[in-house]
Amino acid sequence: MSFDLVIFDCDGVLVDSEVISCRAHADTLTRHGYPITPDGVLKRFLGVSDREARQIVETEIGRKLPDSFEAEVKQATLSFYADDLSAIAHVGDAIAALDLPKCVASSGTPEKIRHGLTCAGLYHQLTPHIFSATQVKHGKPAPDIFLFAAEQMGARPEHCIVIEDSVHGVTGARAAGMTVLGFHGGSHCTAEHEDMLRRAGAAATFADMRELPGLMNRIDGESR
Missing domain, CATH: 1.10.150.240 (Putative phosphatase; domain 2)
Known part of the structure; x- marks a missing residue:
């Protein structure tokens, strides 16, 4: 894969x-x-x-x-x-380093997502491929938003990798048949956050966005 x-x-x-x-x-x-x-x-x-x-x-x-x-x-x-508000440390560089199509699938409203990404200086890297739970019937932990994003981007679910920080998000992405990496480097994450993401089904976890490109390559190699 x-x-x-x-x-x-x-x-x-x-x-x-x-x-x-x-x-x-x-x-x-x-x-x-x-x-x-x-x-x-x-x-x-x-x-x-x-x-x-x-x-x-x-x-x-x-x-x-x-x-x-x-x-x-x-x-x-x-x-x-x-x-x-600030961007997650090093996430802009991580996005730029990934030579793949990218999109956002968020539980927030379109206005909130757009405003947050703009304030953090990330909007230009991800527009126009930004999708909100308001566009689907059921939000996370249902798989709807992930399946919708994949459909809009022309990708098969089994060939999608999702970066999530919540148990609901990991659960929804796994229900969509996607591989999930659990991020636990946000200021809201507690000591047990990593273990919660793994138990929910994350294939791997990480706390520093500089790890993301290498981690994706490793997961991809293991799945082939």
């Missing part, structure tokens, strides 16, 4: 945004009667689409969140991005 497509998750893989996003969600949820810390958001909803996270919360509290909820989270997130 040789890989024909690299699929990157966005938050926590390309941009070091998970802590920021969790803070925005925690602040907004708490204000609307669902008290939760940023760490609680991280543990419960890492890799889950905003749409599905909202459904979970509404089921638990037994009522709908206000129509303005997404707009409030988005405004808080974008505000934090402007001051605090």
Whole structure:
């Protein structure tokens, strides 16, 4: 087997945004009667689409969140991005070193993905091949977004390699029949994060983006 497509998750893989996003969600949820810390958001909803996270919360509290909820989270997130967001260290060089088609498959909204990649200086390297869970019926851990991305890019799932930082993402990519590498170098990752990604089905794990090209070559060689 040789890989024909690299699929990157966005938050926590390309941009070091998970802590920021969790803070925005925690602040907004708490204000609307669902008290939760940023760490609680991280543990419960890492890799889950905003749409599905909202459904979970509404089921638990037994009522709908206000129509303005997404707009409030988005405004808080974008505000934090402007001051605090950065690219994952060395990811720009890693992207440039991969002589393969590349795309993004993220649980975020198109606007959030675009803004995050732009703030981190990565948008020009990946546009226009950027796909959002809003384009499919089910978000991660379902395989829909990965299969959609592969279809749009003209690649067979078994020839795709996915770079993910969440258990939901690894689970979804594996359900799509793809090889997954688990990244645990984001600021949100805890000591047990690597083991969680391996248990979810990651073929290998790494914490430094400079390792990615060599790791892909090694996995490709082992699969031939």
